[in-house]
Amino acid sequence: MAEVANPGWGYFEHEADIGVIGRGPTLAAALEQAAAATFAIMADPVQVEQRIQVDFEFTETDPDYVLVTLLNRLLAEARLQHAVFSRFQVRQDGERWQVEAGGELWRSDLARGTEVKGATLTMLAVQRVRGGWEARCVVDV
């Protein structure tokens, strides 16, 4: 499967939906990049201004489920706030994960991409790679 090259995040092929990839020197950094890839499907991150911030935390031991939980919490928070995010910070404290996301409420002149419904367990993999970590899964659009 062809992959789209990008320093921190990118996409891999899936026929119906979209595969997202995040890479970073730490697991937390790879998760941040996967979140960036997911939200870039919905809006150009360059256009998204930093006007609001949400934070939450959750507990999870399995790195695969950390990715799915993180993305789905972020998607739910965005829908509840009627917002789109473009900046993400993930901190790990053992099994606890603290998350901050920054962005803005949807405004009429912000170009729309495609809505992401949720992160799936398909092709889900969070693993060490040379130089750090990689987190990937298919998101349903």
Place this chain on the structure above:
Amino acid sequence: MNLQGLKEIAPQCWSQPAGAGMAEVRLFASRDLLEAMDEKVREQISNVARLPGLVGAAMTMPDAHWGYGFPIGGVAAFDAEAGGIVSAGGVGFDISCGIRCLRSDLTLPQLLPHAEALANQLFRDIPAGVGEEGDLKLSVPEIERVMLQGAHWAVEQGYGVAEDLEYVEERGRVPGAVPAQVSDLAKKRQRGEMGTLGSGNHYLEVQVVDKIYDAAVAAAFGLRQDQVVISIHCGSRGLGHQIGTDYLVSLARAAGRLGIQLPERELACAPILSPEGQEYLGAMNAAINVALANRQMLTHLTRAAFARILPDANLDTLFDVSHNTCKVESHVVDGRARRLYVHRKGATRAFPPGHPDLPQKYRKAGQPVIIGGSMGTGSYVLAGLAGNPAWASASHGAGRAMSRNAALKRWQGRQLIDELRARGILIRTRSLRGAAEEAPGAYKDVERVALATEQAGLAKRVAFLRPVVCIKG
């Protein structure tokens, strides 16, 4: 797809024999459609064939493509008494996504002078695309009423007329919805999302009957040449997405404890008779009712938009059918009626003529089946057939032939919209990216899908609908 190991046992029906721990797989499609399908379709439906309590074969429709868990276009029936399961991965995130088809009393010549104004009005009035909300903001208790009452709730609130309900699957409301099994987060996500179209492959399309294949059935459905019809494709919005999210993860984690060996985590499932299985069914049925109410509200908004531009137009509901569900149905297996949980993920129910659940008007003709095509090609209305070999199921769309990433590399949204306009198709969208992803060329040839559907005995073609205006989500 490599066809090795498959045998065409009937027209457009390919069988992969049962093997160790795996039931038979049947793929309904022409050879060329099958050869063009991704190998993953066969892999995914083979995984479905390994699930406990499967009755008969695991099947795919002619529009099948690679999904998550089940392939899109996957059909599988399970018997609760035989240890059968219900799978969140067999329904998906967009629970009860489906199509509401409205027929008007307008003809194409009456529409065309107003098509531009109508496109603009629909685009103003129908909330569509990511980040768009409806005018109605519901409280959680009110959303719980929607979950129980479905389209009936919408009609009671003044969205549409009681006659619409006769032509909605399950008469507009499924039993078995349990709001208590739906998370608070899912309920909150729905507060501003009633009466919204959504994004991705969702659309509202104004179409014209371009060709009639079966005059008698078309007449029974109230369809005639050059008639203007409207198709609304959407689902249960944020509530369904969150239920999918919640249960996919919880059921995948529970599989080991429930004694189920999942060939793929995304097939997340539980025995139907287990507490977990019952909880999912209660939540899923709640989402089905929300989807039915949502399409009822969109019907009302569509009528209001038409009334502003073409005040004399009447829009009646032709039919409303979902294609991402698990439904309890009675089917005859080896001469005996059995109660089965039929999963259709990207597949439409297609009841035959004479089925007692059909509206009286369609009882002789069979259930209207809608194959939604791309915005540049067209859609088909078909009718259910007696002897359907796939638990009364048929194709639901053209089916993707190319990934979204590949489509983005190949087409530009603006250029595509201009090209379609030159062909007489008016597109309105807030997402140029979405338009490119949904390029007609990214889909299979809907004509071949509809033909294969008919030749396989799944449903017969009644009419072809050509797009005139498309509001893309």
